[in-house]
Amino acid sequence: MSYETLETERDGPILRVWLNRPARRNAVSPLLLREVGDLFRGLETDFETRVVVLGGRGASFCAGADRKPDPAARAAEAETTDRGRRFLGQLGRRACRAIEECEAVTIARVHGHAIGGGACFALACDFRIAARDAVFLIPEVDLGVPLSWGGVPRLIHEIGAARARELLLRCNALEAATAEQWNLVHRAVDAADLDAEVDAWASDLAGRPELAVHMTKTQLRGYARLHTLGDATESDGDLIAEASRSESFRDRFAKFGKGS
DSSP: OOOSSEEEEEETTEEEEEEOOGGGTTOBOHHHHHHHHHHHHHGGGOOSOOEEEEEESTTOSBOSBOSSOOHHHHHHTTTOSHHHHHHHHHHHHHHHHHHHTOSSEEEEEEOSEEETHHHHHHHHSSEEEEETTOEEEOOHHHHTSOOOTTHHHHHHHHHOHHHHHHHHHHOOOEEHHHHHHTTSSSEEEOGGGHHHHHHHHHHHHHTSOHHHHHHHHHHHHHHHHHTSOGGGGGGHHHHHHHHTTSHHHHHHHHHHTTTO
């Protein structure tokens, strides 16, 4: 398939997927969410792909919500009412669920910024490898809305409730070195070494016995579901729609986007 916001590269059993809106720092748009969901769901019938690497073209992995949508996107979302916001929330939840449920092993290649929805994309992957100068930021509470897309239970599962509480409620930027200490990323390496590190992991995982890898990933996913909110994330879109009604959210969102 061809995509407007994604680019793919095939290297035998390894598929590299690039968020491809570099001029917008790969900011999340409705189309990008649809295409991410479609691509990862499409891999359900792709038995050749063993590893998927998710990265971002340009200066950042993903800068979160697009605060300056192009005219076409703005027109398409002119009716960003409660129903529209709920729809966007569900698009994001489904995209992250598609990444999480991918049968292939997934690796997030993180550089620059992973903000909000970008952090959610990374969390949905099995592994996260980051450039040492990469920064994770979850600013939702500062903006007046809760983190959605199933990000909260995934974050708790990966780094524990205490660290998740700090990251979510204090909204502080987290550099890759600290993220590695917190187990948010599996490796933090110099930017110049990022591709080599990601390629080494991808090649190693692609070369392991296929059935054993598949069954182990299934076991790990089952365990994670026992210890997360599971289908309670279905209400994510409703939470966003409710919180984003306020003038406070609109003001904070506009200020957060200045200069980006």
